Amino acid sequence: MTAALTREEVAFVSDWLRRRAAVVIDQDHSYVIETRLATLARTIGLESPSEIVVALRSQCPGDLDVHVIDTMTTHETLFFRDIHPFESLATDVLPALVAARPHGRPLRVWSGACSTGQEPYSIAMTVRERFPHLGPADVRIVGTDIARSVIERARAGVYKLNEVQRGLSAERLARHFEQVGREFHIARAVKDLVEVQELNLLERWPALDAFDVVFLRNVLVYFDEPTRSRILHRVRDVMREGGTLFLGTAEILKADVPGLERVTCGKTQVLVKRGC
Template identity: 40%
Template sequence: MTPLDYEYLRRLLKERSGLDLSTDKQYLVESRLLPLARRAGLSGITELVQKMKSGAEQLTCDVVEAMTTNETFFFRDKIPFDHLNDSILAELARSRAGRRSIRVWSAACSTGQEPYSIAMCLREFGPALSGWRNEIVATDLSHEVLEKSKAGLYSQFEVQRGLPIQLLVKYFTQLGEFWQLSADIRGMVQHRQLNLLQDFSHLGKFDVIFCRNVLIYFDQETKTSIFERMARMLEPDGYLMLGAAESVVGITDAFRPCPDRRGLYQLNPARMARSAGGALLPGLKVVAAR
């Protein structure tokens, strides 16, 4: 791969997916795209780039998918799901008792382990949510990973990573070398292909947004835009969950960290008050900063 090839790919990936590759990530591009080039019958990345420049749109889409497919596993990092189980669901059970529904967005859901982990948390919460209309919207840029997520079919290796044995036994059926997630849990999740760089307001309002381990690949301007748009889609008392290496600090004042709950954020009441022209939005109250 020549330096010019790499620069072309960097610009294309930034434009199409928001992925902001530094100048020292050429090895990553080669490791992900060389197998793709060979499957397409091409000699290497230089020929791959030439084909893309000639207008091979499907090949270009395949390149973007190959570069934006990230690792995931059930109950990844544990702490976000502790927050969900220990406090968030109890709060929502009280505050949403009138409408008896909860909406959660799993952004950049990859192969589905995150939204299905959320679904199992909702199902395991108990009688307080029995009979509720709970909906999880799982989105990703990659059509390939969404198809895998829809199937809910995972290898022995995948179910061994983070999934408690009691949940494996309760919600999965073994099919040869694979494990099939129950139709009941799969039915709680709606899958939609979505590019976070584009408008996503059509998804509607959410009580909780999981957007973990994806914004670290974007530049600050792109992060700011995504945070601002997500803020408009979150209920006034809702929650935003970020990855362990991510933060809103220094990027946007639309959210404020939740004290003593790492990775968890809520809408900033002062900012929302200013946005509403001085009138607080329903459910918000100004709290003195700590």
């Protein structure tokens, strides 16, 4: 295989990623583009990573653009990541929502960059534990992501031992999963609360009903400041009045959007939609 990309090719891919997925890879980290595209080229049987660049430049890259986005985005996640947001959800946010819910209206939760599904399923487990009488007619959790490979995994809700060992207590594992051979399948009662869709935060969003709770965690960190701000304005607009937005631990300080008020909720900071 011909190894390296030219500087111009790296610059093209960097710009393409910024436009298509808002993924920002600065010059100091351009080796990330080179190494990941070299691996992708090998995996899909191309002679060199330059062939990927040629395909991206053409107007019809086939499925290659999907593969490139998959390869270049970071999908790191785990169950109950950072724990405090899920504790606040269980002790403050959900009880208030359930108490105030007009009869018959389902609560709607969005996990806006759900990766392989650990986040929406952690939300669903929290709902099942705190309010076992609530089912799919009462609570809808929508997980979305840009990357097709993780969407398929999130939809399947099937995890390996090393994945369920990250973030789950033995009790939760026994309660919410069924072991099938060496795999762990999310229990039906949890899975039924969750649906998973493809959605690029940068592009047009499908018609979304207003959300009571949004988790948009550990994704804004990859975007530049104007993109973050644009996305947060759009998220605000699909939230219900009084709705709660959870960001990643490192992301909360950057948020400054009219109509989203910072509130301390248990051991976590959230943004609450007010007066829009």
